[in-house]
Amino acid sequence: MKHYYFxxxxxxxxxxxxxxxxxxxxxxxxxxxxxxxxxxxxxxxxDLASSNYFKGKPIVFIDRGIQDEENISIVGSNHxxxxxxxxxxxxxxxxxxxxxxxxxxxxxxxxxxxxxxNELLTKQxxxxxxxxxxxxxxxxxxxxxxxxxxxxxxxxxxGRFNYDGAICTDDRVAVGAILALEKCGKVIPEDxxxxxxxxxxxxxxxxxxxxxIRQDYALLAKESVKELFYRxxxxxxxxxxxxxIPVSLVNRQTTI
Numbered sequence: 001m002k003h004y005y006f007x008x009x010x011x012x013x014x015x016x017x018x019x020x021x022x023x024x025x026x027x028x029x030x031x032x033x034x035x036x037x038x039x040x041x042x043x044x045x046x047d048l049a050s051s052n053y054f055k056g057k058p059i060v061f062i063d064r065g066i067q068d069e070e071n072i073s074i075v076g077s078n079h080x081x082x083x084x085x086x087x088x089x090x091x092x093x094x095x096x097x098x099x100x101x102x103x104x105x106x107x108x109x110x111x112x113x114x115x116x117x118n119e120l121l122t123k124q125x126x127x128x129x130x131x132x133x134x135x136x137x138x139x140x141x142x143x144x145x146x147x148x149x150x151x152x153x154x155x156x157x158x159g160r161f162n163y164d165g166a167i168c169t170d171d172r173v174a175v176g177a178i179l180a181l182e183k184c185g186k187v188i189p190e191d192x193x194x195x196x197x198x199x200x201x202x203x204x205x206x207x208x209x210x211x212x213i214r215q216d217y218a219l220l221a222k223e224s225v226k227e228l229f230y231r232x233x234x235x236x237x238x239x240x241x242x243x244x245i246p247v248s249l250v251n252r253q254t255t256i
Contacts, residue, residue: 010037013031013034013036015027015030015031017043024043032057036057037058037232038057038058038059038060038228038231038232039057039058039059039060039228040059040060040061040062040224040225040228041059041060041061041062042061042062042063043061043064058228058231058232059072059073059228059231060072060073060074060075060224060227060228060231061073061074061075061076062074062075062076062220062224063075063076063077063109063220064076064108064109072240072241073227073228073231073240073241073242073243074240074241074242074243075220075223075224075227075242075243075245076220076242076243076244076245077215077216077220077244077245077246077247078244078245078246078247079109079110079112079113079116079247080112080113080115080116081116081246081247082112082113082116082197082213082215082247083112083113083114083115083116083117083118083119083120083167084116084117084119084120085116085213085247085248085249086113086117086167086195086197086213086249087116087117087118087120087121087128087167088120089193089195089211089249089251089255090165090167090193090195090255091120091121091124091126093165093189093193093255093256095126095164095165095193096126096164097126097127097129097162097163097164097165098117098121098126098127098128098129098163098164098165098166098167099128099129099132099161099163099165099166099167100114100117100118100128100129100130100132100166100167100169101132101134101148101152101166101167101168101169101173101174101177102114102130102132102133102134102168102169102170102173103133103134103135103144103169103170103173104133105130105133109169110169113167113169113197114128114130117167118130128167129163132151132152132155133151134147134148134151134173134176135147135151144170144172144173144176145172145173145175145176145179146176147176148168148172148173148174148175148176148177148180149176149177149179149180149183150180151176151180152176152177152180152181153180153183153184156180156181156184157184163192164191164192164193165192165193165194165195166192166193166194166195167194167195167197168194168195168196168197169197170196170197170198170200171196171197171198171199171200171202171203171210171212172200172202173196174194174195174196174197174203174210174212174254175196175202175206175210177194178194178206178208178210178254181194188208188253188254189208189253189254189255189256193211193254193255193256194210194211194254194255195210195211195212195213195249195254195255196210196211196212196213196254197212197213198212198213198214198215199212199213199214199215199250200212203250203252204252207253208252208253208254209252209253209254210252210253210254211249211250211251211252211253211254211255212249212250212252213247213248213249213250214247214248214249214250215245215247216245216246216247216248219245220245223243223245227241227243
């Protein structure tokens with residue numbers, strides 16, 4: 001992203017919010033004071049209470065945003081497609097009872113993943129259980145893995161994890177589930193198939209290597225910058241606009 005801004009003659013200010021609404025508000029106030037030309041925002045919150053800061057300001061959200069606000073663009077991955085790809089792979093692998101494991105099933109991205117997966121599996125009369133919620137800090141990679149291992153292990157011991165496949169909305173969550181399953185004697189992928197999301201580097205180097213849904217982050221960045229430049233340089237109000245980037249499935253050792 002820095003490369004595209006430099007080519008366009010702009011200075012880039014990076015603000016890290018740790019998905020905290022209060023930090024987002026503080027940074028937006030600061031950016032408003034600096035009279036920035038535009039904003040690209042990757043928010044950890046679906047409920048963007050700071051929408052007043054966006055009025056009249058060119059802004060592009062990546063992967064989530066205020067759906068009905070004018071002069072705002074949303075550039076995002078096709079998570080509905082991602083859900084369908086994951087579900088199709090598990091269906092092809094003969095899975096009959098599939099778990100949907102997530103940290104937050106109410107997050108819009110996760111809703112779209114579930115919607116795509118559930119739509120495909122419903123047609124095949126295969127149940128998809130979305131009641132497995134992992135409690136962990138959103139940006140703590142180690143917490144995600146450990147919390148998932150703990151959650152899945154507990155469900156196995158209680159006899160409440162009778163699945164043969166799973167779709168996870170995060171690769172670190174998937175790794176945590178694998179650790180729990182292997183600790184309880186399951187062999188991956190012979191006994192259980194699992195798919196992560198995001199194609200995190202861990203998915204390639206973990207053993208067994210994790211099948212995952214790949215998002216094209218380079219294209220997301222390129223299209224976001226291009227859209228923001230358009231809004232800044234045209235100096236005209238543009239109606240709410242959405243750009244959807246395709247995703248793909250990377251098949252590795254946790255599926256056949």
